[in-house]
Amino acid sequence: MKDKLRLLIFVILVYAAFIDAAADGKTSFDVENLSGPKARDLYYVITRDMDAALLAMSTGQLDVLSDIYRPVDVGRIAESGTADLSVASSFHAFFLTFNTRKFPWDQKILRQAASLVVDRGRWVRDLFSGYCEPLTSFLPNISPYAEQTISRQYGAEEARRRMADAGWTWNASGWLVAPDGRELPTTRILCPPSSVAATTTEIATLMAEALMSIGAPAEAYPMDFQTMLARVNVGDFDACTNAWSMSRDPDVLYAFYHSSMDVEGGYNQSGISDAELDNVLHELRYAPDEPSARDASTRAQARLAELMPVIPIYSRYSISAIRNDWNGIFTTDLTNSDNLLTLISMTPKDGGERPIYWNITEEIRTLNPLVSSTAYDWVVLGTVYDTLISTDPYTFEDIPWLAKTWDIEPGERGSVITFTLRPGLRWQDGRPLTAEDFAYTLKLIKDNNVPRFYDSVKDMENIEVSPDGLTIKVYMGNTSYWHLHNIGGMIILPKHIMENVPDWRTWQPTNRPHKADDGTELTELIGTGPFIFRESRTGEYVHMTRNERYMLYDGESAK
């Protein structure tokens, strides 16, 4: 059965790559070729239990299912024949982190040896039936900046040989002894309990066995997840398991490995502190342009492979399913089917008109974009609000979205980013969108230190808007290529609504009525995105309708 599933996945992957890359010869995405949204109604339906969601999909009560991660569910969907699966690599990354602040994991040679006994391929095969990929980079494999710097070579013998060459010995019981005579204490690998994350506990156990194979005493140490985070946060651990959701930009390496981030609440959990690494990470974070950033990223990853503060283990595939009675499904080998482009293009195969039922596995907590923090909230908010630039689903390069063109150049004090908006953009209530709205959004966030977007705007110093309201220049206080993505990836809020919000922290846009220019009753949740918010029932569903003022909407093609 497992072999059949593996074969199935392989076929799907090859099919997805072939269909999208080869069938129409596309290597990059042109937003102008897209039109929509085509469906009139969209319901985000909250179904928490995956088994219930699978049953609902097979009976036609759900059309789109995201976040499928159990191999058994993939098999069930494939066998049901009612939905098409799509699989793509993702930005998920799972690491084993060592506490390099204390003995024995402050010893580089020991960390390097530990890396050699991680049999990623077998672990992924045995634990995930092949539905994940081994990770041999400090960035997820899908990242355009990922360098395969870590050797896939596996073997306890080689690890032991290197330890011996470095002067390490083994005592009569077979446990390692450091060159200065210190014996190794037992390494406790902190991990969540198996009732919460069975595979993570299993990986911690496998890792402990692997460490013991070179003579390092170790054990998996499951504990409550919050307790584990609290201990890791203050450096009270030997080693721990971590899973991260990363992004396409490699400057995240700065957050993980720069010594200045080894503070409470920081993400340098390993506590690695290395002058050479710090320098190259600084170059990466403040790179003036993309080639310099790429060069710094490559060097940073090479240095990390030498220092090995963490061991990359695996990355999860992103798997989604859409009922096969829909057309317009958009996938590439980097992007699976549950994306905005699919949402815009979906039409029933029978040519009729019916709503899209899109599953969400947790309830929506708030639709205030300034405080919302969960991925589920952002599934909805992502269809309401737009950004200036977006990402090419074939290459992960920047593509125009609300901004028609953009430029980043060094200025007197730091980077100067210029965006020119598409002409004729309108908010969902019919008012025109101008660069003034964007300037107001940036000022609102900067002046109020809105935590969610604080890091994107903290270096911003000044904003200029052209008299025609189409061009905006953002002046930053320092130079960094990543400012382009941080600022260009910000949502834009309507100035005419935000000016009347008494307190951004308690603003509940969906509870405040707002009239569109044509008299339609809406709420203050107004963006420029493809769908307009209509109604939400806590824990049940969110109802959206097509935005016929959307920049890609073409009435004729929608019919």
Add this chain to the structure above:
Amino acid sequence: MKSFLARLGESIIVILVVLVLNFFLFRIMPGDPLTGIVDPRFSPEAKQQLAAQWGLDRPMSEQFFVYAREMLSFRFGLSMMSGTPVWDELKNRVPNTVALLLPALILSAALGIATGVHAALHRGSGSERLVMLGGAVSFSFPSFFVQLLLLMCFSYLWPIFPLRGTTSVPPPEGFAALTDYIWHLALPLFSLVILGFGGFALYIRNMMVKAMGEDYILMARARGLPFRRVVWNHAFRGILPPVLTILLLSLPGVVSGAVITETVFSMNGVGRFLLEATNSHDYPAAGAAFFLLALLTVGCNLLADICYVLVDPRVRREGARE
């Protein structure tokens, strides 16, 4: 009356102690609301801004004063996770929880009492064995398994009930909305009744067997009273106080234990809210949920005391003597 007032005073003291413990216990727990943010794009500086927004940078005494004021005024403050008033969050969830759990508890108890008494009166019969077996199965089967099985049977293979939620999507209007709501609650309610009656049935059966062997029952039968009256007015009335205690004190446990039912049937209730608030260290939300649970527990305890007085003349007489 005097003893009731004394019990009321004790209950208020218990509530105040819980109020204080709620504040400190959540803060003693490992981690804080910021620990759970594991997003490399969220810097330590941004976390400090968030702490300031949530008032976590204020002195502990000030935080306690704000907390106590919000709890005692039943406003409960703002949820850290959603920025909405906790009262609004609870208001959305409590009706679903009550609409599901109250009938479930009443029906489970009624079915448990009926089958338990029947088994006690038919000792050694096939029906007693059936009740004993049914009770044991109902009591011991994991709820998620039974509920998923019911979903599979009655929502998929024979689709007479909905798969999820408390409303259809889109929901009907007018009176149809009420019938739609009942239709959605039917299967979760049925599952809770069949999972819950077993414990009651076994307990009642054992108590009734013991009661039926008592001298006062023999006396009642010797007086020539109708058997039905002996069973219900004498034997059952004798075991009523402990039954009421179990029934009333199981209510808070049922509310906090509703997480699985709410997850399997994708229902929006208090149980899951409680779990999520605790896991995410959402102090105001978790504090409010636990405070309400404490109120429910103390209230049920007080109600059980009142019921004792009503159903047991000995307690009434003792109270009068005092």
